[in-house]
Amino acid sequence: MSAASIAEVQPVPSQVDQVQEVLMPGEHTLPASWWTSEKIFELEKRAIFHKTWLYTAHASRFKKAGDYFSYNVTGINFFLIKTKSNEIKAFHNVCRHRAYPVVRKEKGSSVILGCKYHGWSYNADGNLTKAPHFDDVQGFKKEENGLFGIRTHVTDQGLIFVNFDATEEGPIPFDDWYKGLQDEMHEYDFSDYEYHMSYELDGQFNWKTLMDGYQECYHCPTAHPGLNAAFKMSTYKVVPKNNYCRHYAEIVKEEVEIPEDNDDEDENNSSWFGFGKKKNEAKPAKKEGKKENPGGEFNGLWVYLYPSNGVNCYSPAWYSIRVLPITATHTILQYDIFTKKGLADDKKKEFVDFLQLVELEDFNLCELTQKNLNEGVYSTGYLHPKKENGVLFYQKIVKEMVKEHWAKEKEAGKPINPAYVGGKKQSDEAAELEDFCKEVECQGSNPETEFMQW
């Protein structure tokens, strides 16, 4: 080929841009069996949920020492509590004596936590302070029988994460795992918001069924008419980052509707999508020297946090979603809503109503989708390389983490649960009996053995 002909076929810069715009062939979803198999689900718990940082709460909910909130993630009961030195700590909600739950309410406040089975007591730092009649028991040490702690990380904006990984090497440090997240969250002032309410949805679907919908807005024009009217869907994009994704979309500003009797600029601009309100014809004049109100210019700070949480910030409010897997086909969704300090009640209601409408629309999509996944006739589907890139992104991490952990388990010849805390300082006999049980269980799950039993 001559130099001239090479020059002829080399694309000019504008052509290069065009080439980049051409969509590459997409990939497929993971197979449906990953949405229905209990064995895969149990493996996901060990490989993903017991290793990664999980968003749990906002620090503003803990007002004084002893304030606590309890949670259940993948069957693990734990609670967060504020200590006398104003730290937020997390503990397994398991008494070190005979495993009764130490905290039995969703929330409360006490600097001494008494177990209602045999009366052991712990302080907010998890130390055992009282164990009736154990003073005379030889070899028993209170300091060795405190509550099992769970690693936590609180960002400078008060977002609290936990990590169940109790192995000696521990998890990847928070700032490496979610590299860049904390800086990104500085675009929003969480201190200007206060707790408003929480609610929960109980879904008969796999946790990934919800995440699939959460990670794309390809479905929005069809499934969310309200959202579709409020945002320019052509601008919606999901940008994968380090184990999190940022979602972007421009607000349809000309559609922001303002109540007739309200001429306060801040209030006007911070209107949620203005549902059921009069359409705003003229843009309110900007006050000299006043900071641009985020409601007018702020398109939202929406973040998906792998594996199963999200924090979504708007002007009038922000909310978090915790997607809590219970079984392969049962998932609980928990929402906490925080509204701007001083926000009028009708504005709060407007936000909550709209959020609940959208969440319910998603919930219904998930329930019917899961029913079909359970049928066993569908396996995989094509994902759009751009419109569903967020789905591809998170499913890829799921696949990699699960396969990597499975390889380790195969090598070890037994399940490895990084959240397991009972193995430390147990007697030789207990360790031996623990291994005995694992061996029996592994045999029990061998299809050949099961067949013989049948």
Ligand code: FES
């Ligand atoms: S189980 Fe808690 S005191 Fe016995």
Ligand SMILES: [Fe+2]
């Ligand atoms: Fe949705």
